[in-house]
Amino acid sequence: MNYKELADLIFPNAKDISYYEEKYPERDLQEGAIVTRFAPSPTGFVHIGGLYQALIARKLSKQTKGVFFLRVEDTDQKREVENGVSGIVNSLKDFGLEPDEGMITETREIGNYGPYQQSRRKEIYQSYAKYMITQGKAYPCFCTPEEGEELRKTQEQAKIRPGYYGVWAKCRKLSLEEMAEKIKSGMPYIIRFKSQGREDKKIKHKDIIKGNVEFPENDQDIVIIKADGLPTYHFAHAVDDHLMRTTHIIRSDEWLSSVPLHLQLFQELGFKAPKYAHIAPIMKNDCGNKRKLSKRKDPEAAVSYYKKVGIPKQAVKEYLLNIANSSFENWRRANKEADIDDFELQLNKMSVSGALFDMVKLLDVSKIVISNFDAITVYNESLKWAQEYDKELEEMLLDKEYSLKVLGIERNNSNKPRKDLAKWEDVKENIIYMYDNKFFEEKIEYEWQKVNNLSQIKDILNVYLGKYYDENADKEKWFNDIKDLAEEFGFAREVKEYKKEPDKWKGHVGDISTIIRVALTGRHNTPDLYEIMRVLGSQSIEKRINKIRE
Ligand code: GLU
Numbered sequence: 001m002n003y004k005e006l007a008d009l010i011f012p013n014a015k016d017i018s019y020y021e022e023k024y025p026e027r028d029l030q031e032g033a034i035v036t037r038f039a040p041s042p043t044g045f046v047h048i049g050g051l052y053q054a055l056i057a058r059k060l061s062k063q064t065k066g067v068f069f070l071r072v073e074d075t076d077q078k079r080e081v082e083n084g085v086s087g088i089v090n091s092l093k094d095f096g097l098e099p100d101e102g103m104i105t106e107t108r109e110i111g112n113y114g115p116y117q118q119s120r121r122k123e124i125y126q127s128y129a130k131y132m133i134t135q136g137k138a139y140p141c142f143c144t145p146e147e148g149e150e151l152r153k154t155q156e157q158a159k160i161r162p163g164y165y166g167v168w169a170k171c172r173k174l175s176l177e178e179m180a181e182k183i184k185s186g187m188p189y190i191i192r193f194k195s196q197g198r199e200d201k202k203i204k205h206k207d208i209i210k211g212n213v214e215f216p217e218n219d220q221d222i223v224i225i226k227a228d229g230l231p232t233y234h235f236a237h238a239v240d241d242h243l244m245r246t247t248h249i250i251r252s253d254e255w256l257s258s259v260p261l262h263l264q265l266f267q268e269l270g271f272k273a274p275k276y277a278h279i280a281p282i283m284k285n286d287c288g289n290k291r292k293l294s295k296r297k298d299p300e301a302a303v304s305y306y307k308k309v310g311i312p313k314q315a316v317k318e319y320l321l322n323i324a325n326s327s328f329e330n331w332r333r334a335n336k337e338a339d340i341d342d343f344e345l346q347l348n349k350m351s352v353s354g355a356l357f358d359m360v361k362l363l364d365v366s367k368i369v370i371s372n373f374d375a376i377t378v379y380n381e382s383l384k385w386a387q388e389y390d391k392e393l394e395e396m397l398l399d400k401e402y403s404l405k406v407l408g409i410e411r412n413n414s415n416k417p418r419k420d421l422a423k424w425e426d427v428k429e430n431i432i433y434m435y436d437n438k439f440f441e442e443k444i445e446y447e448w449q450k451v452n453n454l455s456q457i458k459d460i461l462n463v464y465l466g467k468y469y470d471e472n473a474d475k476e477k478w479f480n481d482i483k484d485l486a487e488e489f490g491f492a493r494e495v496k497e498y499k500k501e502p503d504k505w506k507g508h509v510g511d512i513s514t515i516i517r518v519a520l521t522g523r524h525n526t527p528d529l530y531e532i533m534r535v536l537g538s539q540s541i542e543k544r545i546n547k548i549r550e
Pocket residue numbers: 038039040041073233237249250251252255
């Protein structure tokens with residue numbers, strides 16, 4: 001019995017690997033083009049750290065005119081959930097991070113290097129496993145899970161490094177005949193890699209983000225094909241990223257310590273190794289302690305959170321780039337209007353130990369992003385959000401013409417656009433007082449300020465409405481009218497005047513306009529009062545003032 005005969009016995013129908021090598025040729029791309037991927041498992045949960053990886057990977061491929069693809073790693077069938085692929089595909093779509101190749105729905109894919117779902121690549125892995133066996137680089141292992149458990153206990157008790165390696169690799173020592181006999185007798189088995197590595201030797205590796213790292217060589221005979229015929233991550237990664245012609249593996253740094261094994265697999269398979277960039281996890285400051293964003297503790301760890309509260313995708317992406325490269329902030333300052341695609345991301349400038357995610361900063365970024373949207377974009381986006389999450393807001397927005405005017409306050413043509421919206425969830429609270437049916441429906445707690453004597457307030461409002469209010473006034477005249485009103489009641493026309501001789505006046509023009517503001521909106525803190533009054537119109541203004549005069 002030789003290796004080839006053993007291989008034929010195990011995988012009689014597997015194709016020769018030359019078939020796949022030809023089927024998936026080198027990609028015809030320009031020099032320096034980065035081919036990379038996002039390769040999540042469909043567990044039903046997309047972590048913001050995953051989106052961060054996808055954003056970075058996609059950006060680098062775009063910057064170099066390369067390819068970004070989505071590969072679904074579903075070989076651990078225990079962890080899978082229904083519609084897990086759609087969850088990933090839709091999350092990428094929600095953030096405008098569609099792949100060039102790979103899965104595009106639960107079952108459909110695009111691109112010439114597929115299938116892009118590992119569970120449909122079984123035959124391919126088997127061909128390469130067969131090749132390894134033929135080369136004497138892999139072998140069948142007949143140890144049962146119970147034997148594995150026993151081995152673990154023995155090693156633990158003896159305080160020996162755990163694993164299936166060296167003298168502990170029992171099946172490695174079987175003769176080819178013994179192996180063949182066990183297979184023929186129907187014994188279940190898995191396929192293990194036959195490692196030539198030595199624990200006492202070191203391997204040096206240069207990671208694009210982590211820099212130079214040194215690890216002991218891998219000497220573990222790791223499983224490459226499991227009992228269900230599917231590969232482990234390690235083996236699938238090597239085969240897939242070779243055949244999909246990936247140039248850069250951009251992934252979470254939990255895999256950094258597997259690099260010795262992965263490089264060894266690439267070498268033993270005869271593949272050229274890709275470059276690796278291991279991204280540190282996104283961290284959170286939790287009462288002074290830096291820890292990973294946790295799926296269990298932090299709602300913002302889930303990508304779905306951002307959609308739910310309505311933080312625009314532009315803001316999330318902008319913020320993630322901000323934490324990816326510290327140079328982004330300066331770039332943004334110098335290029336206020338530029339599209340984030342114009343920012344040149346540098347992998348080697350990413351944080352080695354984990355960037356800090358700060359929700360308050362993200363919301364600040366989001367306020368700026370939304371302040372740059374025109375009214376129709378704010379309208380469309382908040383309507384889309386409301387249709388899914390807030391029926392009351394959806395109803396308010398039904399009157400499109402009026403809503404556009406409301407949302408246009410301090411926005412359209414304003415050189416200092418309002419920055420009071422960080423997420424679509426904030427819209428209702430910010431505009432609800434502008435809608436008569438809402439305003440008159442509720443009992444309002446007026447937030448009167450300096451002047452809070454109701455009978456004086458009524459007097460002032462009476463005179464304003466009867467003598468000064470002019471619905472057609474331009475802003476200058478409007479303000480002048482309020483100044484006249486102020487003077488009539490013994491308030492200074494200008495704040496300056498008041499400050500010079502505070503005893504001479506009851507207050508100043510600002511106190512008077514505040515009365516009008518509070519009367520019309522119920523609040524003392526609102527956007528520009530002149531614009532608000534233009535949008536409300538005279539009927540609503542009179543009604544609102546009458547409500548106080550009653
Ligand atoms: N499926 C692996 C994971 O989700 C992918 C790692 C990789 O990108 O290679 O961790």
